[in-house]
Amino acid sequence: MREVVRSATIWDVARAAGVSPATVSRVVNGSSHPVRAQTRERVLRAVAELGYYPNHLARSLLRRETAVVGVLVPDVSNPYYASLLRGMEDVAHQHGLAVVLCNTDRRPTKQRAYLRALLERRVDGVVVAGGAFTRADEAMVAGRMPVVVVGRHVAGVPSVRVDNVEAARQACRYLVALGHRHIACLAGPRSSPTARDRVRGYRAALQEAGIVPPAAWVVWSAFTASGGYHAARTVLWARPRPTALVAANDQMALGALRALRELGLRVPEDVSVIGFDDTPVAAYTVPALTTVAIPAYEMGRKALELLLVLRGGARPPDAVLPTELVVRESTGPPPVL
Amino acid sequence: MREVVRSATIWDVARAAGVSPATVSRVVNGSSHPVRAQTRERVLRAVAELGYYPNHLARSLLRRETAVVGVLVPDVSNPYYASLLRGMEDVAHQHGLAVVLCNTDRRPTKQRAYLRALLERRVDGVVVAGGAFTRADEAMVAGRMPVVVVGRHVAGVPSVRVDNVEAARQACRYLVALGHRHIACLAGPRSSPTARDRVRGYRAALQEAGIVPPAAWVVWSAFTASGGYHAARTVLWARPRPTALVAANDQMALGALRALRELGLRVPEDVSVIGFDDTPVAAYTVPALTTVAIPAYEMGRKALELLLVLRGGARPPDAVLPTELVVRESTGPPPVL
DNA sequence: TTGTATGCGTTATCAC
DNA sequence: GTGATAACGCATACAA
Numbered sequence: 001m002r003e004v005v006r007s008a009t010i011w012d013v014a015r016a017a018g019v020s021p022a023t024v025s026r027v028v029n030g031s032s033h034p035v036r037a038q039t040r041e042r043v044l045r046a047v048a049e050l051g052y053y054p055n056h057l058a059r060s061l062l063r064r065e066t067a068v069v070g071v072l073v074p075d076v077s078n079p080y081y082a083s084l085l086r087g088m089e090d091v092a093h094q095h096g097l098a099v100v101l102c103n104t105d106r107r108p109t110k111q112r113a114y115l116r117a118l119l120e121r122r123v124d125g126v127v128v129a130g131g132a133f134t135r136a137d138e139a140m141v142a143g144r145m146p147v148v149v150v151g152r153h154v155a156g157v158p159s160v161r162v163d164n165v166e167a168a169r170q171a172c173r174y175l176v177a178l179g180h181r182h183i184a185c186l187a188g189p190r191s192s193p194t195a196r197d198r199v200r201g202y203r204a205a206l207q208e209a210g211i212v213p214p215a216a217w218v219v220w221s222a223f224t225a226s227g228g229y230h231a232a233r234t235v236l237w238a239r240p241r242p243t244a245l246v247a248a249n250d251q252m253a254l255g256a257l258r259a260l261r262e263l264g265l266r267v268p269e270d271v272s273v274i275g276f277d278d279t280p281v282a283a284y285t286v287p288a289l290t291t292v293a294i295p296a297y298e299m300g301r302k303a304l305e306l307l308l309v310l311r312g313g314a315r316p317p318d319a320v321l322p323t324e325l326v327v328r329e330s331t332g333p334p335p336v337l
Numbered sequence: 338m339r340e341v342v343r344s345a346t347i348w349d350v351a352r353a354a355g356v357s358p359a360t361v362s363r364v365v366n367g368s369s370h371p372v373r374a375q376t377r378e379r380v381l382r383a384v385a386e387l388g389y390y391p392n393h394l395a396r397s398l399l400r401r402e403t404a405v406v407g408v409l410v411p412d413v414s415n416p417y418y419a420s421l422l423r424g425m426e427d428v429a430h431q432h433g434l435a436v437v438l439c440n441t442d443r444r445p446t447k448q449r450a451y452l453r454a455l456l457e458r459r460v461d462g463v464v465v466a467g468g469a470f471t472r473a474d475e476a477m478v479a480g481r482m483p484v485v486v487v488g489r490h491v492a493g494v495p496s497v498r499v500d501n502v503e504a505a506r507q508a509c510r511y512l513v514a515l516g517h518r519h520i521a522c523l524a525g526p527r528s529s530p531t532a533r534d535r536v537r538g539y540r541a542a543l544q545e546a547g548i549v550p551p552a553a554w555v556v557w558s559a560f561t562a563s564g565g566y567h568a569a570r571t572v573l574w575a576r577p578r579p580t581a582l583v584a585a586n587d588q589m590a591l592g593a594l595r596a597l598r599e600l601g602l603r604v605p606e607d608v609s610v611i612g613f614d615d616t617p618v619a620a621y622t623v624p625a626l627t628t629v630a631i632p633a634y635e636m637g638r639k640a641l642e643l644l645l646v647l648r649g650g651a652r653p654p655d656a657v658l659p660t661e662l663v664v665r666e667s668t669g670p671p672p673v674l
Numbered sequence: 675t676t677g678t679a680t681g682c683g684t685t686a687t688c689a690c
Numbered sequence: 691g692t693g694a695t696a697a698c699g700c701a702t703a704c705a706a
Contacts (some may be wrong), residue, residue, distance in 0.1 A: 007481060010684065020696080021683090022692090023691085024692075025685060026685095026692090034692095054457055055681090055683050057456070057458070057684090061398060061697095062685055062686085063685080065420060074421050079414070079416065082419045086413050100437050101438045103423060103427070117433075120392070248695090257621070280588070281588075284595050286594065353687090358701090359677060359702080362700070363676095363701090371675060372677090376675080394702075395698075397700095398699085572678060
């Protein structure tokens, strides 16, 4: 392996081409400033010979913008956040922005450390997805860098989100329409605003239908397959046994499916199951999962677009994206008694 | 929203504290250079008052290192790469490094554009996972920044990988031991070295067992559930029909499971299925998936550790991590005729 | 123990 | 058309 060498600077190129650094800069950046064709030629040749490529750091320092954006997510391993991230990165790449990834694990201290680091690196903006964005966090970055929040509403901060209350309500209404009266909710973690909103929608729909859900019908748990598995096993003890389970995301629904199978209950004949997110696997579970599609990829794109607007100086309106109930095989009428 | 203001510089702090910028620098960086306690106090107070935080760009420019690493993956949405990324980011974060995410979509031009951008940003190193790392790519970065390759071997470049040939061979041996003779392979994309290695291992195992697989038993397809679904539907036309399917990853296996179900074939009674990766969902499919576990998270960690060693000037040995066959419910003896 | 001066690699603003 | 010069914000060698 060759030694790492000091790379060529604009000065080296200038010397090699027999021109000034200013001229090199103009050529390299395709500036509108006029440069004689012959001179341009010489510069380009020198660039090629020396393998010169500009130092973006120096440029950033001067221009006071880095073309970097930070993205805070609880965990990339979660398919929902992976899609979100993919959407953001696609837009960022189109605009020549680099994306730095930060996994917060929903830990406030970790999140704060990341925000601080991003501040020091003078990133052009931050997207905060999942987890909390507290007053303290906001105070820390206020006026220093643009912020877009994804998945929840924070006063004074542009956001991209879906109406989780309404989405959950529609899912439950669908179950009610199928004839279900005993509907349980496998909620996500209590600390998640998204999880709380979905529970709220669930409660609203049941209330509309004149159903008063006993406390045991709502089980808070982690946003994972294992979380859903355990929550399902817990909630299925309730009597009368629920005939439908609304899980707070697809992975939890997946866990629930397994729990039901182990208990010898058929889906959807004995128990219906609905998930959230419409993760790629949802179409491939057995039975295929009925789920509320959340447009994660699109939300990611939108979040970055808002950030670009914000960077441009304008204050964009919040974006509320539509959700859609995708009916597959895991839901049906309740069993007749 | 407040106006974005020019942030305080080391000069502002110096003025406010009535000292020189050098002194501020020493205090802020916890330099070993002696500073009188009282002076330090004044500086710290000024820092707090002005909300000063150092400009990492300026420091990077001076020190010629950015504490940034780039990561090239085909697609974060793929759970395997998401885990890998998570492993890398965890180690990076521990060492104060920022991770820049790049999705290449396995497109050579896109990959090259990213490498160029990372070069311009003077990142301290790059991890290339998935996709090709060609001679041209190598020439481009050689001696300019450290590179670690994940998942394949490139002469002269440190790498982290598993023995895919051996892993596939063991999976097939297991099927042979169960009594299978008609084993088909749902291969990944032909362009993927990983996919090719797995096919090689498959062929080796069959050869050992004295089986000569007809060409129709290997179907190349995308690394997705949909890819596996279509590949399975194709391969199940073969007569005699295969009694076992080895998929190149879990998502393809998931697709295969669905195809089998649609055809009315039971798993594992009629057809056995094996996946690769041991993605979180593998334990939750129905039936639960037998799969070859690839330690993605650990590979990610290891890759970043190698990069750190490389950055330190040493040339680390390649890391070959172990795989493990995880037997669940999707495999069993072939049906008796 | 503190301060001054220099340079990291660019680009924008002037002058020529 | 082209070049000299001055920042951008910081850390360090050297001077005091």
